[in-house]
Amino acid sequence: MPEFRKDMILDEWVIIASERAKRPEMFREEKVKIETPSGMVCPFDKGNEEMTPPEILRMDLNGDIIDKSDPNWQIRVVPNKFPALKPVAAPGTKLYGMYSIMDGFGLHEVIINSSEHILYLSQLSQPQIKLIIDVYARRLREIKKDSRIESVIIMLNQGKDAGASLEHTHSQIFALPFNSPVLEKELRGTLRYYRLHKNCAVCDILDFEAKENKRIIFENNHFVIIQPFASRNPFETWILPKRHYSNFENISKEETQSFSECLKLLVDFFYNELSNPSFNYYIHTGPLHTKTDHHYHWHFELIPKLSIKAGFEIATGIDICITTPEDTAKFIKEKLKI
Numbered sequence: 375m376p377e378f379r380k381d382m383i384l385d386e387w388v389i390i391a392s393e394r395a396k397r398p399e400m401f402r403e404e405k406v407k408i409e410t411p412s413g414m415v416c417p418f419d420k421g422n423e424e425m426t427p428p429e430i431l432r433m434d435l436n437g438d439i440i441d442k443s444d445p446n447w448q449i450r451v452v453p454n455k456f457p458a459l460k461p462v463a464a465p466g467t468k469l470y471g472m473y474s475i476m477d478g479f480g481l482h483e484v485i486i487n488s489s490e491h492i493l494y495l496s497q498l499s500q501p502q503i504k505l506i507i508d509v510y511a512r513r514l515r516e517i518k519k520d521s522r523i524e525s526v527i528i529m530l531n532q533g534k535d536a537g538a539s540l541e542h543t544h545s546q547i548f549a550l551p552f553n554s555p556v557l558e559k560e561l562r563g564t565l566r567y568y569r570l571h572k573n574c575a576v577c578d579i580l581d582f583e584a585k586e587n588k589r590i591i592f593e594n595n596h597f598v599i600i601q602p603f604a605s606r607n608p609f610e611t612w613i614l615p616k617r618h619y620s621n622f623e624n625i626s627k628e629e630t631q632s633f634s635e636c637l638k639l640l641v642d643f644f645y646n647e648l649s650n651p652s653f654n655y656y657i658h659t660g661p662l663h664t665k666t667d668h669h670y671h672w673h674f675e676l677i678p679k680l681s682i683k684a685g686f687e688i689a690t691g692i693d694i695c696i697t698t699p700e701d702t703a704k705f706i707k708e709k710l711k712i
Protein backbone atom coordinates (compact mmCIF):
# COMPACT_ATOMS: atom_id res chain seq x y z
CA MET A 375 0.00 0.00 0.00
CA PRO A 376 1.35 3.47 -0.80
CA GLU A 377 1.51 5.50 2.37
CA PHE A 378 1.26 9.18 3.28
CA ARG A 379 3.86 9.96 5.94
CA LYS A 380 4.20 13.22 7.79
CA ASP A 381 7.46 15.08 8.11
CA MET A 382 7.21 16.47 11.67
CA ILE A 383 9.78 19.21 11.08
CA LEU A 384 8.21 20.68 7.95
CA ASP A 385 4.73 19.65 9.08
CA GLU A 386 3.92 18.29 5.61
CA TRP A 387 3.06 15.01 3.93
CA VAL A 388 5.09 12.89 1.55
CA ILE A 389 4.14 9.69 -0.27
CA ILE A 390 6.20 6.55 0.27
CA ALA A 391 5.19 4.61 -2.84
CA SER A 392 6.05 1.06 -1.93
CA GLU A 393 3.94 -0.28 -4.86
CA ARG A 394 6.22 1.24 -7.45
CA ALA A 395 9.16 0.82 -5.12
CA LYS A 396 12.64 0.28 -6.30
CA ARG A 397 14.89 -1.86 -4.13
CA PRO A 398 17.81 0.22 -2.84
CA GLU A 399 20.32 -2.00 -4.67
CA MET A 400 18.72 -1.01 -8.00
CA PHE A 401 20.36 2.40 -7.65
CA ARG A 402 23.75 0.79 -7.64
CA GLU A 403 25.68 0.59 -10.87
CA GLU A 404 28.56 -1.63 -11.92
CA LYS A 405 31.24 1.01 -11.78
CA VAL A 406 31.86 4.11 -9.69
CA LYS A 407 30.97 7.03 -11.98
CA ILE A 408 33.91 9.39 -12.07
CA GLU A 409 33.64 12.55 -14.12
CA THR A 410 36.68 13.28 -16.24
CA PRO A 411 38.42 16.44 -15.04
CA SER A 412 37.81 19.17 -17.60
CA GLY A 413 41.52 19.98 -17.88
CA MET A 414 40.73 23.70 -17.78
CA VAL A 415 42.84 26.01 -15.64
CA CYS A 416 41.18 25.84 -12.23
CA PRO A 417 40.83 29.03 -10.15
CA PHE A 418 40.63 26.98 -6.95
CA ASP A 419 44.00 25.23 -7.29
CA LYS A 420 47.07 26.07 -5.28
CA GLY A 421 49.09 28.59 -7.32
CA ASN A 422 46.02 30.18 -8.97
CA GLU A 423 44.97 32.22 -5.92
CA GLU A 424 44.97 35.48 -7.90
CA MET A 425 42.13 34.12 -10.09
CA THR A 426 39.61 34.44 -7.24
CA PRO A 427 38.34 37.67 -5.64
CA PRO A 428 40.43 38.77 -2.58
CA GLU A 429 40.17 36.05 0.04
CA ILE A 430 38.38 36.22 3.37
CA LEU A 431 40.25 33.42 5.14
CA ARG A 432 43.15 31.01 4.58
CA MET A 433 43.89 28.06 6.86
CA ASP A 434 46.39 25.22 7.03
CA LEU A 435 45.59 21.60 7.81
CA ASN A 436 46.09 22.21 11.55
CA GLY A 437 43.20 24.66 11.46
CA ASP A 438 45.47 27.66 12.00
CA ILE A 439 44.79 30.91 10.15
CA ILE A 440 47.76 31.64 7.96
CA ASP A 441 49.07 34.60 6.01
CA LYS A 442 47.73 35.35 2.53
CA SER A 443 51.19 34.75 1.07
CA ASP A 444 51.61 31.30 2.70
CA PRO A 445 51.36 28.64 -0.04
CA ASN A 446 50.79 25.80 2.46
CA TRP A 447 47.07 26.28 2.69
CA GLN A 448 44.45 23.57 2.89
CA ILE A 449 41.31 25.66 2.71
CA ARG A 450 40.41 29.16 1.53
CA VAL A 451 37.24 31.22 1.77
CA VAL A 452 36.58 33.77 -0.98
CA PRO A 453 33.58 35.86 -2.07
CA ASN A 454 31.78 34.31 -5.05
CA LYS A 455 33.07 35.87 -8.29
CA PHE A 456 29.53 35.89 -9.70
CA PRO A 457 27.53 36.43 -6.50
CA ALA A 458 23.80 35.84 -6.32
CA LEU A 459 23.77 38.44 -3.52
CA LYS A 460 25.89 41.51 -2.71
CA PRO A 461 26.92 42.96 0.67
CA VAL A 462 26.78 46.59 -0.47
CA ALA A 463 23.08 46.92 -1.19
CA ALA A 464 20.65 48.42 1.31
CA PRO A 465 17.86 46.35 2.83
CA GLY A 466 14.24 47.49 2.59
CA THR A 467 11.53 46.95 0.00
CA LYS A 468 10.43 49.23 -2.83
CA LEU A 469 7.30 49.11 -4.92
CA TYR A 470 7.29 48.54 -8.67
CA GLY A 471 3.67 48.92 -9.63
CA MET A 472 1.91 46.11 -7.84
CA TYR A 473 5.21 44.26 -7.22
CA SER A 474 7.72 44.45 -4.36
CA ILE A 475 11.45 44.67 -5.00
CA MET A 476 14.42 44.68 -2.66
CA ASP A 477 18.12 45.15 -3.37
CA GLY A 478 19.86 41.77 -3.60
CA PHE A 479 21.53 42.25 -0.25
CA GLY A 480 23.39 39.35 1.36
CA LEU A 481 26.62 37.40 1.28
CA HIS A 482 27.67 34.67 -1.10
CA GLU A 483 30.94 33.01 -0.12
CA VAL A 484 32.80 30.05 -1.55
CA ILE A 485 34.80 27.68 0.61
CA ILE A 486 37.51 25.97 -1.41
CA ASN A 487 37.53 22.62 0.37
CA SER A 488 41.05 21.65 -0.72
CA SER A 489 44.09 23.22 -2.35
CA GLU A 490 44.46 20.11 -4.55
CA HIS A 491 42.27 19.64 -7.63
CA ILE A 492 39.89 17.15 -6.02
CA LEU A 493 36.38 16.52 -7.35
CA TYR A 494 34.81 14.46 -4.59
CA LEU A 495 34.57 15.00 -0.85
CA SER A 496 35.21 11.29 -0.31
CA GLN A 497 38.74 11.83 -1.63
CA LEU A 498 39.49 13.95 1.44
CA SER A 499 40.56 12.49 4.79
CA GLN A 500 38.48 12.84 7.95
CA PRO A 501 40.81 15.59 9.37
CA GLN A 502 40.35 17.50 6.09
CA ILE A 503 36.57 17.15 6.33
CA LYS A 504 36.70 18.20 9.98
CA LEU A 505 38.50 21.36 8.93
CA ILE A 506 35.71 22.16 6.44
CA ILE A 507 33.11 21.85 9.21
CA ASP A 508 35.29 24.04 11.44
CA VAL A 509 35.38 26.70 8.74
CA TYR A 510 31.57 26.57 8.33
CA ALA A 511 31.12 27.32 12.05
CA ARG A 512 33.85 29.94 12.09
CA ARG A 513 32.33 31.84 9.15
CA LEU A 514 28.86 31.72 10.73
CA ARG A 515 30.14 33.16 14.00
CA GLU A 516 31.75 35.97 12.00
CA ILE A 517 28.71 36.63 9.76
CA LYS A 518 26.50 36.74 12.86
CA LYS A 519 28.20 40.00 13.86
CA ASP A 520 26.31 41.73 11.03
CA SER A 521 22.88 42.47 12.48
CA ARG A 522 21.40 42.90 8.98
CA ILE A 523 21.89 39.19 8.25
CA GLU A 524 19.07 37.06 9.61
CA SER A 525 19.70 33.58 8.24
CA VAL A 526 22.44 31.53 6.64
CA ILE A 527 22.48 28.43 4.48
CA ILE A 528 25.63 26.33 4.18
CA MET A 529 25.64 23.94 1.27
CA LEU A 530 27.63 21.80 -1.10
CA ASN A 531 26.77 20.69 -4.64
CA GLN A 532 28.77 17.71 -5.86
CA GLY A 533 28.62 16.51 -9.47
CA LYS A 534 27.13 17.99 -12.65
CA ASP A 535 23.64 16.64 -11.93
CA ALA A 536 23.62 18.51 -8.61
CA GLY A 537 24.37 21.81 -10.34
CA ALA A 538 28.04 22.15 -9.41
CA SER A 539 29.35 24.81 -11.79
CA LEU A 540 33.02 24.18 -10.98
CA GLU A 541 34.19 20.59 -10.55
CA HIS A 542 36.81 21.36 -7.86
CA THR A 543 35.21 20.47 -4.52
CA HIS A 544 33.83 23.58 -2.82
CA SER A 545 31.09 24.60 -0.39
CA GLN A 546 29.00 27.74 -0.42
CA ILE A 547 27.54 30.02 2.20
CA PHE A 548 24.57 32.24 1.47
CA ALA A 549 23.62 34.84 4.07
CA LEU A 550 20.16 36.39 3.75
CA PRO A 551 18.42 39.38 5.32
CA PHE A 552 15.39 37.18 6.06
CA ASN A 553 14.58 33.51 6.67
CA SER A 554 14.31 31.29 3.61
CA PRO A 555 10.82 29.85 2.95
CA VAL A 556 12.08 26.37 3.94
CA LEU A 557 13.54 27.63 7.22
CA GLU A 558 10.29 29.54 7.91
CA LYS A 559 8.36 26.35 7.32
CA GLU A 560 10.63 24.34 9.62
CA LEU A 561 10.38 27.00 12.32
CA ARG A 562 6.57 26.98 12.07
CA GLY A 563 6.42 23.16 11.98
CA THR A 564 8.69 22.69 14.97
CA LEU A 565 6.95 25.45 16.96
CA ARG A 566 3.62 23.79 16.29
CA TYR A 567 5.04 20.44 17.43
CA TYR A 568 6.54 22.06 20.53
CA ARG A 569 3.22 23.61 21.52
CA LEU A 570 1.38 20.33 21.04
CA HIS A 571 3.88 17.98 22.67
CA LYS A 572 5.95 20.29 24.91
CA ASN A 573 9.07 18.96 23.30
CA CYS A 574 11.40 19.42 20.34
CA ALA A 575 10.42 17.40 17.23
CA VAL A 576 14.02 16.40 16.45
CA CYS A 577 14.70 15.31 20.06
CA ASP A 578 11.54 13.20 19.87
CA ILE A 579 12.65 11.76 16.50
CA LEU A 580 15.98 10.78 18.11
CA ASP A 581 14.19 9.08 21.03
CA PHE A 582 11.66 7.25 18.89
CA GLU A 583 14.15 6.14 16.26
CA ALA A 584 16.55 4.82 18.91
CA LYS A 585 13.71 2.67 20.32
CA GLU A 586 12.53 1.48 16.90
CA ASN A 587 15.98 1.00 15.39
CA LYS A 588 14.71 0.66 11.81
CA ARG A 589 16.06 3.80 10.19
CA ILE A 590 19.22 4.61 12.18
CA ILE A 591 22.36 3.83 10.21
CA PHE A 592 25.11 4.88 12.58
CA GLU A 593 25.68 6.79 15.76
CA ASN A 594 28.65 8.03 17.71
CA ASN A 595 28.97 10.16 20.86
CA HIS A 596 27.30 13.26 19.48
CA PHE A 597 25.51 12.45 16.19
CA VAL A 598 23.11 10.03 14.55
CA ILE A 599 22.92 9.19 10.82
CA ILE A 600 19.36 8.39 9.88
CA GLN A 601 17.00 7.73 6.99
CA PRO A 602 14.09 10.12 7.62
CA PHE A 603 10.71 8.46 8.29
CA ALA A 604 9.03 10.74 5.73
CA SER A 605 11.87 10.57 3.21
CA ARG A 606 11.26 12.74 0.14
CA ASN A 607 13.99 11.20 -2.03
CA PRO A 608 15.67 7.81 -2.44
CA PHE A 609 18.68 7.67 -0.10
CA GLU A 610 17.92 11.07 1.46
CA THR A 611 20.02 10.97 4.63
CA TRP A 612 20.12 13.21 7.70
CA ILE A 613 22.79 13.73 10.33
CA LEU A 614 21.23 14.86 13.60
CA PRO A 615 23.10 16.26 16.62
CA LYS A 616 22.10 14.44 19.83
CA ARG A 617 22.39 17.61 21.90
CA HIS A 618 19.45 19.99 21.60
CA TYR A 619 20.51 23.36 20.25
CA SER A 620 19.16 25.56 17.50
CA ASN A 621 22.27 27.05 15.92
CA PHE A 622 25.01 25.14 14.16
CA GLU A 623 27.65 27.79 14.93
CA ASN A 624 27.53 26.70 18.59
CA ILE A 625 28.96 23.26 17.72
CA SER A 626 31.72 22.22 20.17
CA LYS A 627 35.18 20.84 19.31
CA GLU A 628 34.20 17.28 20.26
CA GLU A 629 30.99 17.57 18.26
CA THR A 630 32.90 18.77 15.20
CA GLN A 631 35.05 15.66 15.47
CA SER A 632 31.96 13.42 15.77
CA PHE A 633 30.20 15.20 12.90
CA SER A 634 33.23 14.78 10.62
CA GLU A 635 33.25 11.05 11.36
CA CYS A 636 29.59 10.82 10.25
CA LEU A 637 30.09 12.95 7.15
CA LYS A 638 33.17 10.97 6.07
CA LEU A 639 31.31 7.69 6.53
CA LEU A 640 28.37 8.97 4.51
CA VAL A 641 30.28 10.39 1.55
CA ASP A 642 32.45 7.26 1.43
CA PHE A 643 29.30 5.12 1.28
CA PHE A 644 27.88 7.07 -1.67
CA TYR A 645 31.21 6.99 -3.49
CA ASN A 646 32.14 3.36 -2.91
CA GLU A 647 28.81 1.59 -2.58
CA LEU A 648 26.36 3.62 -4.65
CA SER A 649 28.44 4.43 -7.75
CA ASN A 650 29.10 8.04 -6.74
CA PRO A 651 25.84 9.87 -7.52
CA SER A 652 25.76 13.67 -7.66
CA PHE A 653 24.34 15.13 -4.45
CA ASN A 654 23.42 18.30 -2.62
CA TYR A 655 23.89 18.68 1.09
CA TYR A 656 23.04 21.56 3.35
CA ILE A 657 22.82 22.57 6.97
CA HIS A 658 19.53 23.91 8.30
CA THR A 659 20.33 26.16 11.22
CA GLY A 660 18.29 28.60 13.30
CA PRO A 661 18.04 32.34 12.55
CA LEU A 662 21.06 34.34 13.72
CA HIS A 663 19.24 37.08 15.65
CA THR A 664 15.92 35.57 16.69
CA LYS A 665 15.90 33.07 19.54
CA THR A 666 14.42 29.73 18.54
CA ASP A 667 16.28 27.58 21.13
CA HIS A 668 13.29 25.94 22.69
CA HIS A 669 11.80 24.38 19.54
CA TYR A 670 14.40 24.43 16.73
CA HIS A 671 17.18 21.83 16.43
CA TRP A 672 19.75 22.32 13.65
CA HIS A 673 20.43 19.40 11.29
CA PHE A 674 22.20 18.26 8.13
CA GLU A 675 20.43 16.84 5.07
CA LEU A 676 22.00 15.10 2.08
CA ILE A 677 19.97 14.48 -1.10
CA PRO A 678 21.55 12.32 -3.80
CA LYS A 679 20.36 12.95 -7.36
CA LEU A 680 18.78 9.57 -8.00
CA SER A 681 15.30 10.60 -9.11
CA ILE A 682 13.69 13.47 -11.00
CA LYS A 683 10.82 15.49 -9.60
CA ALA A 684 7.89 15.20 -12.01
CA GLY A 685 4.67 17.14 -12.55
CA PHE A 686 2.84 15.83 -9.49
CA GLU A 687 5.62 16.86 -7.12
CA ILE A 688 6.10 20.27 -8.74
CA ALA A 689 2.37 20.98 -8.92
CA THR A 690 1.46 19.85 -5.41
CA GLY A 691 4.61 20.13 -3.33
CA ILE A 692 4.00 16.53 -2.24
CA ASP A 693 7.07 14.41 -2.88
CA ILE A 694 6.85 10.78 -3.91
CA CYS A 695 9.69 8.58 -2.66
CA ILE A 696 10.10 5.30 -4.52
CA THR A 697 12.17 3.57 -1.86
CA THR A 698 11.29 2.99 1.75
CA PRO A 699 13.66 4.49 4.31
CA GLU A 700 13.60 1.19 6.25
CA ASP A 701 14.89 -0.83 3.25
CA THR A 702 17.45 1.86 2.49
CA ALA A 703 18.76 1.95 6.08
CA LYS A 704 19.10 -1.83 6.05
CA PHE A 705 20.91 -1.76 2.70
CA ILE A 706 23.37 0.93 3.84
CA LYS A 707 24.10 -0.89 7.10
CA GLU A 708 24.76 -4.14 5.25
CA LYS A 709 27.13 -2.42 2.85
CA LEU A 710 28.95 -0.64 5.66
CA LYS A 711 28.92 -3.81 7.76
CA ILE A 712 27.51 -2.01 10.81
Ligand SMILES: [Zn+2]
Nearest residue numbers: 416419491542
Ligand atom coordinates in the same frame (compact mmCIF):
# COMPACT_ATOMS: atom_id res chain seq x y z
ZN1 LIG B 1 40.93 22.73 -9.06
Ligand SMILES: [Zn+2]
Nearest residue numbers: 574577618671
Ligand atom coordinates in the same frame (compact mmCIF):
# COMPACT_ATOMS: atom_id res chain seq x y z
ZN1 LIG C 1 15.85 19.08 20.05
Ligand SMILES: [Zn+2]
Nearest residue numbers: 560658673675
Ligand atom coordinates in the same frame (compact mmCIF):
# COMPACT_ATOMS: atom_id res chain seq x y z
ZN1 LIG D 1 15.73 20.65 7.40
